Amino acid sequence: MVGIYASGRKAGHITRQFTRQVFSCASHLPVTLALYKKIMISFKDKYHLFKLNRRLQNLRGEYKAIIKKAKKDGKDQRHIKGILAEMFAVCRDDELEIEQIITKDLKRKAQKYYIELPDIADEKIWENDFGTYILSDHGKAIISKQIKAHRREDYGFIIKIVSVLIGLIGALTGLIAVINR
Numbered sequence: 410m411v412g413i414y415a416s417g418r419k420a421g422h423i424t425r426q427f428t429r430q431v432f433s434c435a436s437h438l439p440v441t442l443a444l445y446k447k448i449m450i451s452f453k454d455k456y457h458l459f460k461l462n463r464r465l466q467n468l469r470g471e472y473k474a475i476i477k478k479a480k481k482d483g484k485d486q487r488h489i490k491g492i493l494a495e496m497f498a499v500c501r502d503d504e505l506e507i508e509q510i511i512t513k514d515l516k517r518k519a520q521k522y523y524i525e526l527p528d529i530a531d532e533k534i535w536e537n538d539f540g541t542y543i544l545s546d547h548g549k550a551i552i553s554k555q556i557k558a559h560r561r562e563d564y565g566f567i568i569k570i571v572s573v574l575i576g577l578i579g580a581l582t583g584l585i586a587v588i589n590r
Contacts, residue, residue: 472496522559
């Protein structure tokens with residue numbers, strides 16, 4: 410971050426850009442939750458996810474207001490960075506809990522379809538966060554893709570049976586109409 414402590418217009422521009430980047434990175438969880446809303450998790454977990462997401466949104470809004478007030482009061486960059494670091498520390502526990510719920514659900518679905526989970530030593534798939542292993546975004550994508558493939562196979566069989574039954578019902582209806590004429 411070259412020029413962050415410089416005075417004048419450029420420093421303010423860099424601060425706004427830095428803050429915008431931080432908040433865009435920190436707000437990726439609602440997007441993650443939106444992608445996983447279709448995952449059938451228990452009502453208790455869905456409610457817990459909703460509460461955690463709401464709390465994160467409120468915290469981010471409060472910290473945005475604090476940062477805006479600090480900028481308005483003319484606080485230096487170190488103070489603003491301290492506020493951002495505090496925000497990340499406060500929000501990290503909730504973000505980790507959300508990721509754990511999503512990981513637990515994907516692991517349960519993988520077991521349901523007898524999908525073998527990748528080895529925990531694979532750092533592309535798993536992230537170790539203070540002794541807790543959660544799926545990385547890449548890992549979630551891989552396992553979700555495998556789950557969707559298995560679901561597609563199951564639904565493909567059901568669709569074939571339903572289409573045959575609809576065809577038989579149509580044929581029987583036509584036969585009855587011809588006989589009654």
